[in-house]
Amino acid sequence: MFWAMRTGSEPAELSLSAGSLGPTAQAVVYPAKELAPFDVEYVVSDLTLPGHIKLLTTILTTWRSTFRLSRNQTFASLVRDLTFALTPEPREAQHCGEPVQGHHLLETAVDPMLGEISAIYGITSGSVMVIPPRFVVGRQARSAWQPCHLLLEAAQDLPSSLLLVLTGQKGVAVRKLASASEQTDFAKWWTKWQGNGALREFLVRQLGKLSPAGAAVAIDLQTRTPLPVRQIAQSATHPAAEIDLALALDGGLIVGGWMHDPAAMLADIEYLPENGSALSLKPNFHKFPGKVAKREDTPPQQDVTGFVAWLPSVQNLGPPLLQPRFQLRLASGATAPLVPAPPQPFEPSAQRNRILRSVPPQQARPHVFSHILGPALTEVEKKLAATVHIAEVKEFGTTPASPLASIVIPLYRNLDFLRFQFSSMATDPWLVENAEFIFVLDSPEIQDDTEHMLGGLHILHDMSFKLAIMNRNGGYARACNAGASIATGTTIVMLNSDVVPAEHGWLQQLIQPLFDQPKLGAIGPRLLFEDGSLQHGGLYFARDRQGIWLNHHYYKGMPGNYPPALRPREVPGVTGACLITRKDIFDLVGGYTEDYVIGDYEDSDLCLKIRQLGFQIFYEPSIALYHFERRSIRRSADYMRGLASQYNSWLHTQRWDDDITELMALPQEQERTVDLSNVIMTKSERSAA
16 A cells, blocks of 8 residues: 655654454554655666656546646656656657647557557646547558547647557557658648548547537538549349438438349448448348349349338437448458448538439338438438528518517528519508508528519519528528517418418407407318319328328319308318418517428428417318418429428328327317319329428
């Protein structure tokens, strides 16, 4: 047993005990008038090599931390002497430049006998510090040594006196900083190492975690010098494969591509992380029939097996890794590399759109959403939401100080019906006097055209309004919530830009029940197609063949004056094309839920949230408006070609299954089951909202 203490000028009497059951001894410690200097050579002269290593590691760990000696100059000098006594001529570590200011990359080599590196210490003339273990060890080279790269943080240049001690399972490695006549340029150094996959992923991951500047450098490294694409070419007898989707997210890795295995030789497809291991893409692996283009001298397409997989991450894979590496493993044990084509998207909306095209809609299944696409889309939507905000609010004229209603109208690309809608509202005396109008532009790329049109309508009709311009396209729910955030009315009206009132006074009649009936939470009118047939007579839910709840409209396609649709009543929900509620209720439930993709099912979700608080949803048929349905959303290729609607219905079911089951078990309108097949065939372009 060893201990250290300062005795002062008088002897100190000590009582040493092993506890109540052990022996006790007395000792006297006399003060030393003068302490002899610590003689390193004498201390280590009779130590074996393992003993010397043990002494050094104990001093670096226990002594340093126990006595808080990290910045003690005398202690640092002692540790340097012990280190040089162990390794008089350390190998050098080359300085490779600063990928990001204040972060230095060092390059050296280590003996494989060192084992897994557990800690790194930096020793200067005045300090002994623990260095965060940011390093990557490459494969063993012909020289039997393994390349090792370390990323060190230092605000200033690294001191020339720096010693590095790498402690491993079977020993230590000591490195000194190589002397350099000039500062190494990292960009120039990178051109030599850019093909090293493990080093590339190490730098990308470490730089991406540092700061926005680090993430930008990581993206630049990959886009400037992408890895060459690696795929297994098609063959009549041998396996073939290609990775065309590989998004490294914080929560995991979503992978997609195709494979062809005519002789049943393929065993697995594996992800290759930087640590040298191989991770199977199973069990979250979904296969489906697919086709790919062949060579020019062969038929245009070949049947293959498409796949999409989700590999959850224990440690964050994290962006901005744009080209994760994979390998195809055969049943024989042989492997072949697979590298996706650059660039894999790193911007959230581009990632979302790529995920939505990863599986043909007809091949989507609930388990694909729950185990593969759902986790990825949830993360990407959350990141997208963090980037969306109102960039600017412009006021045209003076809006009412205390309006009864705030009409929020999201605009997305399609302005075809804006003139008719604006003119109808501007000529309604009650609206002009009692409502404020808030247009929310969710496609800022058409800002000039939108301002020009609205400005002209303002001059023509002298109707005041606000125009909120989003910084980017964020989807229907975020646009509506943004408009609601600047609304000052007692009630709030969510109105699609393709809904045109048929007559004046419509809103006055719709909002009055909200004041007269305290239990009424939201109300919606009768909506008509352009030919006068019924588009919306209230909203209800019905399961599809996979058990997913879908939104349906009562009596859709029937004549506009169909008697059952002319009866006011409570309904499960109303469409967001024209939904009126009190502003306090809208705020209480948190507005529209924003994790539905692009735009769908937010309206029924809102109605269910309002119902959850004990309020009722009402359908009022005495008021009719025209709805030129889905003219804007059809301009979103990502929605029409991808899985957005199916994903949204799955998410909606996951969230509200029990509530909808209970709600739809109550007596509902029996007439909704009327055979509409003949009507629907003549209106084939219409789809349920």
